[in-house]
Amino acid sequence: MNSFYLLALVSPAAERLRYILGEDDDPPNPTVFTEMDTLQHDGEEMEWKESARWIKFEEKVEEGGERWSKPHVSTLSLHSLFELRTCLQTGTVLLDLDGYSLPQIIGINLSQIEDGLLKPELREKISYVLLRKHRHQTKKPIHRSLADIGKSVSSNTSEFTRFSHAQSRSMNDITDTPSTDQLKNKFIKKIPKDAEASNVLVGEVDFLEKPFVAFVRLIQSTMLGGVTEVPVPTRFLFILLGPSGKAKSYNEIGRAIATLMVDDLFSDVAYKARDRDDLIAGIDEFLDEVIVLPPGEWDPNIRIEPPKKVPSAEKRKSVFSLNEAGQMNGTAGGAAGGSGGANGIAAPGTLLRVFPRFCGGLYLDIKRKLPWFPSDFYEGFHIQSISAILFIYLGCITNAITFGGLLGDATDNYQGVMESFLGTAMAGSLFCFFAGQPLIILSSTGPILIFEKLLFDFSKGNSIDYMEFRLWIGLHSALQCLVLVATDASFIIKYITRFTEEGFSTLISFIFIYDAIKKMIGAFKYYPINADFKADYVTMYKCECIAPDPGDASGEDAPWQQESSLLSTTLLHLNKRGKQFLDWTQLSKKECLKYGGSLVGKSCKFVPDLALMSFILFFGTYSMTVTLKKFKFSRYFPTKLRKLISDFSIFMSILMFVGLDVLFGLNTPKLQVPTDFKPTRLDRGWFVFPFGKNPWWIYLASALPALLVTILIFMDQQITAVIVNRKEHKLRKAAGYHLDLFWVGVLMAVCSFMGLPWYVAATVISIAHIDSLKMETETSAPGEQPQFLGVREQRVTGIIVFVLTGISVFLAPILKYIPMPVLYGVFLYMGVASLNGIQFWDRCKLFLMPAKHQPDYAFLRHVPLRRIHLFTLVQIICLAILWILKSTVAAIIFPVMILALILVRKMLDFIFSQHDLAWIDNIIPEREKKKEDDKKKKKKKGNKGEEESEDEVCPCSGGPRFPTPSVIKIPMEPVQSDPQNGIHCITSKYSA
């Protein structure tokens, strides 16, 4: 009881590794590709057969299936690791052997063993076995199978023939040039170019009485002919031959060394090891870090799919390379968290300090964006851009038509669909060309529409010339925007936290969804369905045009007579008295009503089929888009095809349902773009003259309404910019808030002069733009999960979208085939898709989930559920209030309400602790956070020891960080520690 234990303060293994891995200056070691071959006996014949391979994860040859298994995490048995350790302790270890071919290497190898241990005849036999040919698992095309049928009628012998056909044999162990089989192997694409191979050969032979083990590192990697399935030079060789009867165990040992060889840390050790003990230390270190699953809770037969993310090798290695061992424990976690949390460039906090210089922000924005300018173009040429362009283009023209129509109604066609198209095209393309954040898509927005409506009514009521008045407001507002730019006022958005940002974008998404559904339901009002229709009584349904009572029209000419010249002659007849009369029954509904007729009949107010067809088109487009988008995650078809289908899902759905619509030939409402390039109202031109129509004081007074417009524009623009520049999008080229606002201001002035609508960033379409440009890594090692890399940041898609919008006038013949319900379906999809990844929305869903089924969100581990619910509830209430406001005339101050949201959020500081808010609302920008983290840690250190490393996870990175290298494992205090605290070294057990 006296020799007390618990926790060695430093292990000799770690000490050793620190020594050999300590020098940081070396170039990084090449990636190791490991192939394991096992010895097969076919009667007297022997050959080496590939049984598994590793790049990062394990792929096993399915014996019966003659195929590669899915890449999976290597689950080892503890036993095999210990046995491997013993093997390396007792077997031959040759480091830096100068070998050029397999026979030579084996020769040197065998000669190293003392004579007493290996009889000469065994030596020869071992050499013979090791030089047997290698057979690799290569894929054969399926069409072989049909040819095979004939051959394999008698099952037993044919079975073998088939086997040997399906797999390539390489006989040339001695040649150094790669065989054709090796060169043809497409697997080479998955291996990094600088990779080196490590070959593991295990097998049982009957002539040995005790195992023969050798670990060889060549001084230079060498092609060993057909030993490896791909032409990758071999650097390491592990050989284990043993007496019969233990094949499974040899296999497991082989898997253990193979897994070790692809371990980032151990492969470093293997490259740098000076002697056997360094390798042993590497294994010990590996053992110290392994994760153990209890046998009763996990079935070892389950192959574990590679995780989304694995602990970075750098972190594991860093333990050994840092010199200030004492400080290590405190800071390693913090540093790693910082690097994991994306580059801080995109975070508003760092970009939007108030610069003391006039136009300082603008200057810095330009300075920052200018170097990216060329790449903004050449990076746009990618197939993904095409799908993005089609998607956003359709969104934009639908928007342009919708808002154009509404604006036309509101302003008595002073601004109509044509103006909307022209304005969108001009403003959008200029913005995408010059702005700071070209991923933002400009569009008309609701508040602007309401403002225009109020302005027009006011002008009309007070006999002010609307266009001139509007021009002045626009000019004032543009000026105010430029003042805001010059004074770097955009810093205010520093106060926009996740609370505000997500509230805003959720609201906009809801408006999108609501509008799409409202329009769809509108179709049922537009095209009423006759519910009482009975097929048998089809004879009862008609709608006749009845001539107006002739008595009424006695005095003067009937309406039709006034326009009789316009009527076609087929409709006009002369009656007996020689007087013209109209054939009322031949009139269409419109004409009939126009000329004073009345419609009588049961079918007059009904339109068959169109409502239901519209619904099918609407819902079909939406659900097909959703389904195809998910297709990326299905098992069918090769990855590339699936990705293509997923990228073009919207386009394909639109095509599909346009096709369906054409097939049915129903007269559904279609997309109609103007076909002539002229102002909607004939009495206005393309330029508004600023003077002459209104009294002079109007020019000054318009500064007041302009202020409202400015706030409106500013809030709408900047909050969308914040959303677009979200950290989650991993933008490299940073934001340009000042530059964006500058261009919005300039465009405002231009649009005012041309009498076009004003434009500002459109949240949902911008998010859709970003979503359609997301990049992922092409998976390299089999089994590695694709990582989200960022967004294709470029100006090409935006510019082309708006140029297309401009020339839509000429595309009208094509566009007229697109039914509106299909586009509403696209809008619905946009709205729903933009809700994805919004934490607020995720939190809303939590209300419906029992605690035990909730996903493992980081914030759920750290903030009590009821606090999260409370926070969500506050947000929901805020949104509800905003929604109500939006539905009234108060909508005009809607963007101003965002300011109110910021205030509400400030008040939440009193209700929620900073800790909770840090998790739910990401309050603290990266840098400041790190400082606080450090402070916290220092405070904690002495106090509560049992706080776990999880608690030190950086909330800003949005997910759990990898834990700091556990304090137990590699404590960096000096070896001569307090004898009472740690005498007995546990890890020393391994070296027993």
Place this chain on the structure above:
Amino acid sequence: MNSFYLLALVSPAAERLRYILGEDDDPPNPTVFTEMDTLQHDGEEMEWKESARWIKFEEKVEEGGERWSKPHVSTLSLHSLFELRTCLQTGTVLLDLDGYSLPQIIGINLSQIEDGLLKPELREKISYVLLRKHRHQTKKPIHRSLADIGKSVSSNTSEFTRFSHAQSRSMNDITDTPSTDQLKNKFIKKIPKDAEASNVLVGEVDFLEKPFVAFVRLIQSTMLGGVTEVPVPTRFLFILLGPSGKAKSYNEIGRAIATLMVDDLFSDVAYKARDRDDLIAGIDEFLDEVIVLPPGEWDPNIRIEPPKKVPSAEKRKSVFSLNEAGQMNGTAGGAAGGSGGANGIAAPGTLLRVFPRFCGGLYLDIKRKLPWFPSDFYEGFHIQSISAILFIYLGCITNAITFGGLLGDATDNYQGVMESFLGTAMAGSLFCFFAGQPLIILSSTGPILIFEKLLFDFSKGNSIDYMEFRLWIGLHSALQCLVLVATDASFIIKYITRFTEEGFSTLISFIFIYDAIKKMIGAFKYYPINADFKADYVTMYKCECIAPDPGDASGEDAPWQQESSLLSTTLLHLNKRGKQFLDWTQLSKKECLKYGGSLVGKSCKFVPDLALMSFILFFGTYSMTVTLKKFKFSRYFPTKLRKLISDFSIFMSILMFVGLDVLFGLNTPKLQVPTDFKPTRLDRGWFVFPFGKNPWWIYLASALPALLVTILIFMDQQITAVIVNRKEHKLRKAAGYHLDLFWVGVLMAVCSFMGLPWYVAATVISIAHIDSLKMETETSAPGEQPQFLGVREQRVTGIIVFVLTGISVFLAPILKYIPMPVLYGVFLYMGVASLNGIQFWDRCKLFLMPAKHQPDYAFLRHVPLRRIHLFTLVQIICLAILWILKSTVAAIIFPVMILALILVRKMLDFIFSQHDLAWIDNIIPEREKKKEDDKKKKKKKGNKGEEESEDEVCPCSGGPRFPTPSVIKIPMEPVQSDPQNGIHCITSKYSA
């Protein structure tokens, strides 16, 4: 180099365990529930706070979240396990302590330690610490959070108040009665009744300089008051108190012992251990079986969800309890596989031997089924039955109506809808009451329909009385069936393998799907859509009834005049000459055509809206059913509610779309059941007299067509029975092929006498019946996956379904609200759902998947992909041929074609090896298989050692079996082994 290593042949640990676990007679040990409490310091105050608990998997208290984590697999570090080992080696171990309260136990515990090792003042302090109160993590309702807001305005102090409110404190460590908190804890439901608790207490204190460790087993489990969160008596106590600064490490050790305590094997060891060394041996054994994940391939922070299945504890234990250690390795796997592969009763092979006795099979069937008869009724009372009844009832009446209509057409209404209803009700309910397999649902089938049609045409052409002729055919056929029963002819289905069975059921499913879609498309023909309709020209659309040319009718009365008495007077007018004339414009379409009028107008041949509405109802019902069915796996709502929604998905979808249909009020085609109980044709009664209408030789000659009917019936019936009795369904009550056929024969005779259609098992509806009655385990331990238990085998659902069918005549007022398209949607769902779980269908899907994305099916690991594809291709070709046959008149010999399928399958024996077929086609029945397995193993043993245990997986169980306890781990040879093979014992390292 002389002392050679590799693989200890027996470890002392295993030897020890075999000794203590060897006696098999003891009652099984209770389940262990483990709770881990850690010591918390609140300034001067100390208390024990629950930090994790285990039933089978780990649940952790999320510190910040104040909630339980999801149950997950405990991932331990190897380090902590070794440290735990050292702890047990050096700490106090008290086995069979007679304790009744915590203070007393602690007292005894401390007194056991020698005085030199623990100073008296420390003793007191430890005792003080250990008696601190325990705080448990209990759930608090969410509504608290709102009340909390007020309290927690100032964040720092309030944070603590909140904390203490949300968690219950139990102050009563000393009382033995459970506290109210304990009693209120609903978690107790998850713990088995006989469970005993093991309490793990870890913490750091400042007064200790070296850790204090104690492991206590009480002689009898005792309630220790508030120590455990639930009132479960404590049996084990593990205490670890150590000096400050190592809390995380103590925690990990606590987790390690907790995980060990819930391990089936170790808990046995803990119960039976005689001394410290037994415990150590238990740990060593555990270590020997752990699964190791490499640190570079897995992130230890990921919580691993509990697997679907874990290795059974029995298997792991069996190693230690069997006495014939030598034979062990060879047979353990086979035995386990046999028990895993469901009870062999349901396999056709065992039931269908040719019994030498007359009626032997029938006798055995009755003998086997009779004991289950009472339970067949009381087991039917379950909520799930309601959903099954509704589902199958709707399927049955739709089927009855469809087939009734078709039969009526085919037989000139000698058998119509009414006969179909009556026959279905009678035959179905009798069959469900008395048959061997009451899960089978009887129905008319396609081949019978075609036979009736041919028979009727033949009778008509040759002036034979159809009903009498049919009666005799039925009687002959019934007799032939009984002969087949008496001679045990059902043994033939032994030759029906998966190939045939799945081919048949896939075909039937396709027919279902095809029919459903065909009927849907039919709606577009029934209700043509007017594609050219333009709303503006509504005035142009009408359909007028034009009177026939009066010239034609001059000679005789026009058709309307002949029936003028039937016409309502509103339509008849007197013209000037006093002659009746008809107001043609007021006639309906039917009347118009009937009286010789002609329909003129653009809208005559169109029916608006109905086709599209039908489509929406059809597709909506189908997709909503699919969605709701999947809802069981969503995260929303509590498990029970989700299960209910999933069970009633079809009913809810039908309700929903019936509601939608009612809402729209459109005149969609509705389900119309006959409302009067009388034969469809007035000239027939409910009994067919056997003599008098046909010549006598017909009575004998009808034996020939009867033979065809018999084959038809026999094949259809028995293959469906094979499908229903599939091993995957895990039926307990076994099949009754002979008894089934007996009743089919009897019912055939009865139906023939009553002039009702003949009935035979309906594949798709029977599968649907089984699917709707599937049982799963109610999950007990948190995290354990529900296991498929079997099917609710009873007669109640079937009987009620058919009784309901019988009284549908009275349910007509309700049923008439159900639109037919909704029912077609249900049919589509049935067809698609019955494809699920068919291996053939899974194999078809493989064609579209790149190899690397294919699911990990067992057969894929063992059979080359191209062989699988070839097999699938043969099946597809067979099905295609059958499909073509089915579409022609040859359909009548369709069931006979199944025999051809069996032949094709026999021929495949020449193309495929038996190994491949064993995997793809499950050829070998359970028992024979096992023998062959054994043979194979013996053959292999000497030969290829490196075949892996996976290869010995039993293909019949349909999935990978758990591997045999690895040969390396616990070889059962005597301890005195060949010294050259194993000198150095690896596991002995643990005991260093």
